[in-house]
Amino acid sequence: MNTLLVPYYEHPDVRPAEWDAIVAAAPRLHGVVLNPADGPGAHPDAAFAGAAARLKAAGVRVLGYADTDYGRRPHEEVAAELARHHAWYGADGAFLDQAASDPAALPYYRRLAAAAWSSGCTTLVLNHGTPPDPAYARTADVLVTFEGTWETYRTTPPAPSYGPGTLVCHLVYGVPDGADVTGAVRARGADLHCAVPGTGAHPWGTLPHTLEPTR
Numbered sequence: 001m002n003t004l005l006v007p008y009y010e011h012p013d014v015r016p017a018e019w020d021a022i023v024a025a026a027p028r029l030h031g032v033v034l035n036p037a038d039g040p041g042a043h044p045d046a047a048f049a050g051a052a053a054r055l056k057a058a059g060v061r062v063l064g065y066a067d068t069d070y071g072r073r074p075h076e077e078v079a080a081e082l083a084r085h086h087a088w089y090g091a092d093g094a095f096l097d098q099a100a101s102d103p104a105a106l107p108y109y110r111r112l113a114a115a116a117w118s119s120g121c122t123t124l125v126l127n128h129g130t131p132p133d134p135a136y137a138r139t140a141d142v143l144v145t146f147e148g149t150w151e152t153y154r155t156t157p158p159a160p161s162y163g164p165g166t167l168v169c170h171l172v173y174g175v176p177d178g179a180d181v182t183g184a185v186r187a188r189g190a191d192l193h194c195a196v197p198g199t200g201a202h203p204w205g206t207l208p209h210t211l212e213p214t215r
Contacts, residue, residue: 003185005125005142005169005192006211007033007065007095007204012047017213023054025211030167030192031061031123033095039066040084052089061123064091068112070098071105079115086120093123099144101132106139113139125169137162142192146170150179150195159189167191173203181208 006029012019022032032055036048052062064085066078078096085091094116099109109126116124126132126140129147136143145159145168159168169192170185181195198206 002028002030003192004028004194004208005030006194006207007035007171008207009035009202009204012051018207019051021207021211021213023058026055026058026060029060031063031093033063033065034085034089034091035065039081040064040088044088049089052091056090056092061093062089062091063093063095063123063125064089065095065097067097068099071100071108075108075111075115078112082116082121083119092120093125094121095125095127097127099126099128099132101128101130101136103133103135106133106135109136109139127171131160134162137166140166142167142169144169144171146172148172149174150176153184156188158187161189169193172196174199175209177209
């Protein structure tokens with residue numbers, strides 16, 4: 001089943017074996033977040049364009065990363081980044097990071113959703129990192145309702161239901177080898193997930209244990 005949504009923030013030229021492993025896992029992937037430089041970068045990157053093309057050829061959604069700073073970044077900046085993701089890397093989805101969760105920010109994210117769809121986006125992911133107001137379910141296809149450590153995740157209650165048509169995703173880091181990730185995700189009601197061993201300020205420079213390449 002394609003239940004993995006993978007944010008992997010390493011350059012394909014630096015970690016080619018890891019990108020090969022991601023492409024090889026295509027049947028299990030719901031999507032991969034493309035993040036060349038905390039966004040699309042100032043110029044196209046041929047290595048990321050190649051990785052995106054391989055993923056799309058394998059039938060995997062490519063989600064362009066953009067930080068929204070909890071609704072504080074100017075709408076025009078984020079919309080321009082989404083347009084560059086589509087033009088440079090053929091991104092057919094968007095992953096909006098640091099998304100606000102309160103209803104007051106809904107108009108901001110509705111405008112960004114409209115901009116994303118006009119830029120060729122067919123899948124919109126909002127990374128709240130915590131359960132957002134239920135109204136966000138009418139704005140995005142996927143809501144990330146948890147981002148945090150494995151220790152915290154083990155005591156986190158099940159995700160709220162947002163109704164049909166909206167998928168719930170959990171992003172977990174600091175996961176030890178041998179942990180029952182599948183059982184934990186199922187118990188907490190997530191449709192999609194990514195659980196990696198990385199810790200600290202850059203956990204998304206690691207892959208799930210089951211995707212790690214053989215060396």
